[in-house]
Amino acid sequence: MELPKELIEKLSKAKSIAVITGAGISAESGVPTFRGADGLWKKYRAEELATPYAFKKDPKLVWEWYDWRRGLISKTSPNKGHLAIAEMESLIKDFTLITQNVDGLHRRAGSKNIIEIHGNLWRVKCIDHGHISYNMDVPLKEIPPHCHCGSIVRPDVVWFGESLSQSDINNSYDALRRAEILLVVGTSGIVQPVASFPHVAKEAGALVVEINIEKTPITALADYTLLGPSGEVLPLIVDSIK
Template sequence: MKDMIRRAAENLMAAKRVVALTGAGISVESGIPPFRGRGGIWERVDPMVFGHIDTFEKDPETVWRVLIRDLKTIIDRAAPNDGHKGLARLEAMGRLKAVITQNVDGLHQAAGNTEVLEFHGTCALQRCMDCGGRTPTRDVDIARLPPRCPCGGVLRPDWVFFGEAIPPEALRRSRQLAAECDLMLVVGTSAVVHPAAYMPVIARDAGALVIEINPERTPLTGVVSDYLIKGGAGEVMNALISELEGMR
């Protein structure tokens, strides 16, 4: 892996506009389970029932009890890991412009990244279904379900339920960033959920270098990405930051 880290560091030093695309794999090290795959949330909860906006609108209490309450507890306790911190350090070093994420945990912002495009919204905030006001999830009292806004409206995660559209501005800006970058880091995503998984394709088609950081191969490997650094996000990002700092 050492040679691959060196190669990635050299590519990052040469790049002018670097963008990262992240998925659930970067947050697993913070104790947040993925939605998909082995051990994922959708193994125990039917996504097209409890993850669908129609179910929430009809029975918010049940969706809070079955799905959102436990996830809120996990995210409340979670902290950025070395993967998140590494991307924040890349930004502080002037090497990373923005993060496009499929995650809803808010950990990129907590780590220090300033431009974070959240494809699927966030569970770090709750939005009132009546007044539209937003409340930090940590501050929401879940002694009674569903929790309510001071105005009396039901609170819901400020994320994208099944049956809802990707936020148009997040999609527009992500496409713009992908088309304008000259290097894209793909970190901790299986690259099977669209339209987020199409961002590396946009980057590649515009002439960007695409580097994967993942424990295993993905549909991008050898097809879209230029090379894969196998390993956990925290381990690889620590090695990459160390190599970059040595170059400076």
């Protein structure tokens, strides 16, 4: 694939870039989507387990499911797309990564300025006092795991029926409005409020570049749509920035 010359020129001059990533980039590392057939575990669907009600009713069951998910993800590695985004951050002074993924692969790739809009399943949160820490145990040493204060912890992720962090939304809007270029990578463009983020950037004057293996609702908005795996397209973008 060759990038359009006009895009290469704009990338080479950009001083502020924001990136949004969705499940597509992690799928290239072999991470299941945990939707549909991929999400079935002991006949439960993700929508039945990733809820405050399910956790209150049976925290052990919910944590057994997350322990299974964490085990699958622990066997995967960041791919060329993740690594390219981390390298991009080192080249651009004002760079923000907004990810919908909870798998932690961006951090493992070396990205630092990340807004994990849906949380991180390697982080845990005390249900009584709100203490947040990382638990990287695979498998978990106890189910459910506990905080140092003795209370049960929950995965620090956004469940169905919960609101996103307002500070994460505000920080995302700030980054989107500052961005000269927005890269939208491997996202379906249908999950709100993130599906509206490209519109925010576009209205603020950003060039919107979509990178996906297929067209999405974002395609009509994008200035450029680059069809292909992120692991192939993003390294080309990094080369243009260099």
